[in-house]
Structure formats: structure tokens, C-alpha cells
Amino acid sequence: MAFPGITYDMWCDFEGLTDASTVTVGELIASTHGAAGTWTVTGTSSTGRNNKEDPHTVTDDAGVRGMGHDPTTSNHYIEWALPSSDGTVSIGFWLKTSVYGAFASGPTVFKVFNSGFGALVRIQDERNAGSDARQIRMVEGGSGITVADETWYWVTAQFTSSGTVKLRVYNTSLSQVGSEQSYTDATASTVTSVHMGNSGVGVAPTGGVLVGFDDFIIDYTNSVFPLLPATGGQTVTWVGYIG
Numbered sequence: 726m727a728f729p730g731i732t733y734d735m736w737c738d739f740e741g742l743t744d745a746s747t748v749t750v751g752e753l754i755a756s757t758h759g760a761a762g763t764w765t766v767t768g769t770s771s772t773g774r775n776n777k778e779d780p781h782t783v784t785d786d787a788g789v790r791g792m793g794h795d796p797t798t799s800n801h802y803i804e805w806a807l808p809s810s811d812g813t814v815s816i817g818f819w820l821k822t823s824v825y826g827a828f829a830s831g832p833t834v835f836k837v838f839n840s841g842f843g844a845l846v847r848i849q850d851e852r853n854a855g856s857d858a859r860q861i862r863m864v865e866g867g868s869g870i871t872v873a874d875e876t877w878y879w880v881t882a883q884f885t886s887s888g889t890v891k892l893r894v895y896n897t898s899l900s901q902v903g904s905e906q907s908y909t910d911a912t913a914s915t916v917t918s919v920h921m922g923n924s925g926v927g928v929a930p931t932g933g934v935l936v937g938f939d940d941f942i943i944d945y946t947n948s949v950f951p952l953l954p955a956t957g958g959q960t961v962t963w964v965g966y967i968g
Contacts (some may be wrong), residue, residue: 726920727787728954729784729787729940729942729954730954731942731943731953732944733759733946733952734944735760735805735943736757736758736942736943737757737758737805737940738940739788739791739940740755740756740788741756741965742773743773743774743803745772747768748766748771750765750766752773753766753953762807763805764804765805766800767910769799769801770791770795770796770798770921770923771803771921772793772831773790773791773792773793774790777792777937777938779821780948782898783898784899784921784956784957785957788939788940791794791937791938791940792888793935793936794936795935796832796922796929796937797846798921799925799926800925801919801922801924802922802923802961803944803950804838804918804919804921805919806920807945808917808958810861810916810917811917811945812885812888813883813886814916814943815881815884815947816837816883816944817942817951817954818835819877819936819938820877820937821876821878822861822872822878823850823935824874824875824932825852825930825933828854828857830838830853831862832851832927832936833847833926834849834850834922835847835850835880837882837884838917839914839915839925845862845910846864846865847863847864847915847925848882849862849966850863850872853903859873859874861878861935865908866905866907866908867892867908870902870906875934877897877956878894878895878902879894879899879953880892880894880895882950883952884910884916885910886909886946887911887913889909890909891950895953899953903929904944921938923943924967931966938955
């Protein structure tokens with residue numbers, strides 16, 4: 726069964742990007758399946774990368790390209806605006822961690838956003854500024870999930886306005902890493918867009934190691950959590966959009 730093997734509203738596979746070249750809106754549109762939404766590219770730190778294609782350990786993904794991102798410069802990111810705002814949204818994507826110096830905190834590599842309020846959820850790939858723990862963490866609440874440098878993980882989160890916000894991380898075998906992190910949203914805002922890349926303060930990675938992204942999926946119709954791709958050979962009942 727073709728990747729991702731699940732129901733979704735939008736899936737960006739990044740296959741339309743050009744290796745080692747700055748990402749363009751046209752390339753993102755060419756990489757998008759499902760709801761059109763609106764793509765925007767801010768800055769030049771995101772590039773197509775053949776070496777940022779996610780691992781195909783347990784899925785039937787046949788892709789050859791992902792997106793690399795240099796988080797050194799503040800506010801360089803790609804943004805996808807939903808066709809209309811929504812109060813409950815689930816997301817999932819492959820993330821390849823970078824390398825940072827001790828206590829370097831870390832860049833916000835993914836952001837759930839409201840155009841009037843601002844950031845609703847900020848997910849960081851970091852070395853914690855207080856404990857130096859190597860982790861993926863939501864800034865707004867919950868403790869971090871321990872991860873390793875230069876390693877692929879499937880990251881999935883669910884935002885519910887005035888409800889519970891959740892984060893889980895999985896390894897390349899789609900086995901959960903650490904425990905689910907959660908907190909209660911206090912913004913009472915809806916989601917208008919999502920950002921991938923560093924839409925916050927710049928953090929220079931050690932040795933210039935790029936953050937990797939691949940296969941971004943969003944589900945706001947059913948808002949399934951955790952939002953995981955199907956494993957190879959898994960049977961799925963199609964009830965929504967498939968591409």
C-alpha cells in the first residue's frame with residue numbers, strides 16, 4: 726500500500742523540491758496532495774535535499790527527497806495556511822535532529838500558529854537551556870522527550886483549542902520514544918497555519934548539520950491522534966481524502 730496509507734487532509738512529500746536549492750512555493754505546491762491551502766516561503770534557509778529523505782524501515786514510502794533546514798537565522802521557514810481556521814488539528818512528520826552545543830536551547834522547528842494571536846504550539850529540537858537534556862519539547866507545556874543527535878523520528882501532535890495539547894515521538898520502527906507530553910491550551914484560539922523551519926530565534930547547529938523534514942501530514946477533519954503512517958502491508962479503511 727502506497728505511503729502514507731492513512732486518511733489525511735493534506736500531505737506534503739517534498740518530492741517536488743530541487744536538491745541543494747532553496748525551496749520555492751511552486752515546488753511545495755507540486756509536492757502537495759489533498760487540500761490546496763496556501764504555501765508561503767520566508768527566507769532562504771530551507772532547501773531540497775536528497776540526503777534528507779526519510780528512512781523506509783516499516784513503511785512503503787518510495788520517495789527520494791526531503792527538506793533540509795539551517796536553523797542559524799531567525800524567522801526562516803515555510804508556512805502552510807489551512808483553507809479555513811480550525812479548533813482541533815493533528816499533525817505528523819519525519820524530523821531528523823541536528824547537533825547543538827551544550828545548553829544551547831534549540832530552534833523552534835515546528836509551530837502551530839494563529840494569524841491574530843501568534844504561536845499556539847512551539848516544538849523545539851534542542852539541548853535544554855537548564856538541564857542540557859537532548860530532547861524534543863513543546864515550549865508551552867510538558868517535559869521534553871529524550872532523543873539523539875542526527876537521528877530520524879516521527880513527530881506527531883494534536884492541538885485542541887481550550888483543550889488538551891499532545892505530543893508523541895516515535896523511532897523509525899514507529900515504536901514510541903519516551904512518554905506522551907501534554908498540557909491544557911489557554912489561548913482559546915483556532916489554527917490558521919503551521920510553520921516548518923525556524924520561525925523563532927536562530928540557533929547555529931554544530932558543524933552546520935541541517936535539520937531534516939519529510940512527509941508532513943495534517944488532519945483537521947478527523948484530527949486523529951497519534952497521526953502515524955501505516956506500516957507496510959497494513960490494511961486501512963479509506964474514509965476521507967487519499968492521494
